[in-house]
Amino acid sequence: MSQELRLRIISGIVLAIVVLAATWMGGLPFRLLSALIALLIYYEWSTITGIARSTTDRFSHIFGWAAVGLVSLEVAFRSIETGAVLVFGFTVAAILVNLVRRKSMWLPGGIFYAGLSGVSLAALRGSEHDGLVTMLFIFAIVWATDIFAYFVGRAIGGPKLAPPISPGKTWSGAIGGTLFGLIAGLLVIYFSGQPVGLGLAAICVVLSVGSQIGDLFESWIKRRFGVKDSSRLIPGHGGVMDRVDGLVFACFLAFLGALALTAASGGLIRDAGTLVTGEARMIATTIKRT
Structure with a gap:
């Protein structure tokens, strides 16, 4: 194992621990x-x-x-x-x-x-259990999408997704990443005890696609200004934008979706963490009525 790869793994583990610990504490x-x-x-x-x-x-x-x-x-x-x-x-x-x-x-x-x-x-x-479920849901989708888009794209290859922006990305990787992002999101919902429905499955797909758009957006900015990494703040990984490009776009979409959901029920911005559990409760209510 090269020193660069070892550094990348160690810094990645440290980052994951910090982020997950902060997420757990809220x-x-x-x-x-x-x-x-x-x-x-x-x-x-x-x-x-x-x-x-x-x-x-x-x-x-x-x-x-x-x-x-x-x-x-x-x-x-x-x-x-x-x-x-x-x-x-x-x-x-x-x-x-x-x-x-x-x-x-x-x-x-x-x-x-x-x-x-x-x-x-x-x-x-937020600061409640609902927000913890929502963030783990988003993390699972974004991380699964990122990881499996890479491996599926490498294994299958095929037509390029956006050659002028990111020559390495393929349509097979994008589709594979979306599929595994969907699976990861649904698993979080299932193990959190929430009912699984088409609405939440659709949210999984939207957030997975959104995370890939975020990745392409950051790649476009770097190519536009001729830089390889957004910075060198994270050893072995580049910059913060390099690590959270997909996450922030997925969060943008989740936040806007949560605002629409909470506005329909008279909620506020601070209720955005009910994106998953609120949708799940709507599903459960529909099931009971039928």
């Missing part, structure tokens, strides 16, 4: 983790896109960090709802300012991408 530990992820994502985004290196546009650098910093503080210590409002408010403000200044949209894009990452993670976990 509450402040997970909110702090969510805020940290948002800050690190923005650090890498601003570095890749050149916002951090620009000597002629210090406004964008300061405004971006102030926006994501305030969102992260809200997510960690105060209100997730306020954090969500700040994300959209700062994003719109950055768009308007950059239109007036005739600057690119990488600043508002970074604020939105990083800020919504922190908000969606914290909201989906």
